[in-house]
Amino acid sequence: MRTKSRNLTLKDMAEHLCVSTATVSNAFNCPSQLSKELREHILAECRALGYLGPNAAARSLRTGRTGIIGVTLSNYLSYTFTDPVANQFLQGLAEVFESREYSLLVMPSRDPMKEAKGYESFVDGFIVYGPPQRQTLERLIHQHKSIITVDFDIDGYVSVNIDNYNSARECAVHALKNTVGDVAILGLRIVDSNYVCRIQQRELLRADSTITIQRLRGFLDAIEGAGMTMAAERIWHVPDNTHALGYQAAREALMCSPRPQLLLCMSDRIALAAMQAARHLDLKVPEDVRITGFDDIPESCTHHPSLTTVHQQSVGKGTIAAEIFLGQREEESVVVPTELVVRESCP
Structure with a gap:
């Protein structure tokens, strides 16, 4: 089979390799489902023939899911990347979602990019960290997708907080x-x-x-x-x-x-x-x-x-929010315990 690379499809590659279309798809999207040898063989053949992998947009149309989770922050991206508490929270999210082969799309609510460029419609749901601006929250709710809130509450939605x-x-x-x-x-x-x-x-x-x-x-x-x-x-x-x-x-x-x-x-x-x-x-x-x-x-x-x-368990809050989103925990609001740590500055 030597069709032009622009015409190659998932089905073409499956027939060429004598495997199922799911096996070829897993080589690109779910590598843990295949042995290392089989995955490397499939990817090598695809590279040789110029097949770049399943089209993400087409896949999302078929399944209604993209494998991308929107994380809405209540502040600027530049601020969030320097804030140690936010960093620990994002670490907890990433560890869980990466293990399930999901990607994160970080969307600040205090940046100019917040003016709805279609990002909200592309993701499978939202983790909302801190109260966003009112118009941002209204846009997210309007999407009718899963929403987990962290460090604040919205009536009717699951939240992860501390006291x-x-x-x-x-x-x-x-x-x-x-x-x-x-x-x-x-x-x-x-x-x-x-x-x-x-x-x-x-x-x-x-x-x-x-x-x-x-x-x-x-x-x-x-x-x-x-x-x-x-x-x-x-x-x-x-x-x-x-x-x-x-x-x-x-x-x-x-x-x-x-x-x-x-x-x-x-x-x-x-x-x-x-x-x-x-x-x-x-x-x-x-x-x-x-x-x-x-x-x-x-x-x-x-x-x-x-x-x-x-x-406060900042990493843990991210872990819990991600696990609730993925159905690994009961879908109910959680208050994460805290602990007073007495040290030298105020014995």
């Missing part, structure tokens, strides 16, 4: 036991502003729209439970989870009078930046100021002093 309120409250209760003096909170995306600022009388974001509002309420309830009051101007808003913005907020807080003796931070990145700000102001941690974080990223235990924080 942010109680995790933050437990951390604050521990930190307040041996704290004498003022407390400051370094929040994360708690008001609608692109700048580091104190919240003053600004309206907080809705509790069901952001995990950090739940953490803030956990902090505030622990402070109230300790018989202390918390003025709004002692709460800082950090618009993005970056070292530079965390450092700016921490430096402002530590230069206030009276200076806070405890900084409750809503992420490890902010907390680590706060430790650097304290060092630059000749303050010792924890002797002069105690600091807590949230997430337990790898740097938290290697930094000196090591960081007291809330450990």
Whole structure:
């Protein structure tokens, strides 16, 4: 058989190799289904004849599935690739989906590319990490495909979350036991502003729209439970989870009078930046100021002093979301447990 390469089909190759069309397809798409020798033989013959493999678009029309999962992020791609928590979550997703030979299509909701270029219609379903912009969410729901949400809820859909309120409250209760003096909170995306600022009388974001509002309420309830009051101007808003913005907020807080003796931070990145700000102001941690974080990223235990924080299973959240999507777990919402990790920054 020596037809022109542009006319070669899966059926042509199967007849030439004296195997089924499924066997040829598996050589390209499901290599684990064939022996190494048979797969290499099939691919070598296909290369020799100029056959490039089954057409993905045609296959998706036949089966209604593409083997591609859309992962919608609540932030910019450039930001997500530098955020250790997001990286760990994506790692958990990738490990499960790759083992089942699925591909991931990452779709940020805060980039210009979000303006519906047809990506949503091509994927088999969505893992939505963090609340996307409203119009993005509406487009995804309109596709009538499987949706698993992570770190937020949509009525009628399965979600994977942690208990942010109680995790933050437990951390604050521990930190307040041996704290004498003022407390400051370094929040994360708690008001609608692109700048580091104190919240003053600004309206907080809705509790069901952001995990950090739940953490803030956990902090505030622990402070109230300790018989202390918390003025709004002692709460800082950090618009993005970056070292530079965390450092700016921490430096402002530590230069206030009276200076806070405890900084409750809503992420490890902010907390680590706060430790650097304290060092630059000749303050010792924890002797002069105690600091807590949230997430337990790898740097938290290697930094000196090591960081007291809330450990959340970021990789595990990705693993669980992927397994639910693939039917390897019960299709029900999951609250992943957390753990308070006490280290040097706030013993």
